[in-house]
Amino acid sequence: MISPSYCTTMARYNAWQNGQLRAAFAVLSAADWAQERGAFFGSIRATASHLLWGDTIWMSRFDGGDAPAGGIADSGALVSTVSEWSLARGLLDARIARWAEGLRPEDLDGPLTWYSGAVRAQVTQPLALCVAHMFNHQTHHRGQIHAMLTAAGSTAPVSDLAFMPAAPG
Template sequence: MNGVAYFKRMAGYNRWANGHVYNACAALPEDALYAPRTAFFPSIMRTLNHLLVADRLWLSRLLGAPEVMPLDTVLFDAFDDLRAARTAQDQAIIDFATKLTEELLSSDLSYQSVSGGANVMPRDVVLGHMFNHQTHHRGQLSSMVLEAGGKPLEIDFIYYLRETAL
């Protein structure tokens, strides 16, 4: 599988896994979403917001129209609004992935970090980081959902592949 096909698959997996996470969160009592938790972003809602912020930052850089905001920005206080924005962001990532070419993937991306530092990274590395970052925080969310009394999340990549018969 080439890089383009891989990242298209990862975009689909990202949407699928986020859907499972949001379904699990929707089944929790509302106060459980805001309750303090042990994680980088200390609640389910804060972690969900962080994932959306990070994806918006990375995708905006990849599209050449960089947004700037702190990583702990709370974009949405209401779960349903956040979920709708997540769904739209996942579609934007899929739309971006469908337009990828090997030439684009092999090019460098110059961008400013949220702390203001200038960086240059290969686009395939940036995309790999974007999807890995999602997985990292979804693991934290999985733990927080269990702590809140929710069901275990089976969101490993292999489950996506089995379910979608890819």
């Protein structure tokens, strides 16, 4: 279904996109960052916070590292400020990249079992499907943030995978 190469490409894409969001968020006022905009999680802040939470919970399942506190209902309040988000996001993007760079094809085989608070049950799915889901979830919520940035009068970042800068080195 997916390969280690797919994972490293998507980890790089994720970091590139979040770097662009970091720049876009840096020029927002605190009011624009937190303003209710009618999106699923409401504001740019809450959506970015939820995405940070979601990536952290998935990575805890993939690499055995720390999981975020709370559940989905609390995820929009994981961070309060742009600087708090920026620091946490940079650390998490590095964690995702390290994990992806260490993958071998066989590491993506087999099932993943976890307790899902969303459905309140133990769930087992193919690991590769869960990894693809994490990267898809990132794109989904960054698309919402893109729309909210545009609505706020900001210039939204370039999000086309085909235009991602070449890897250094």
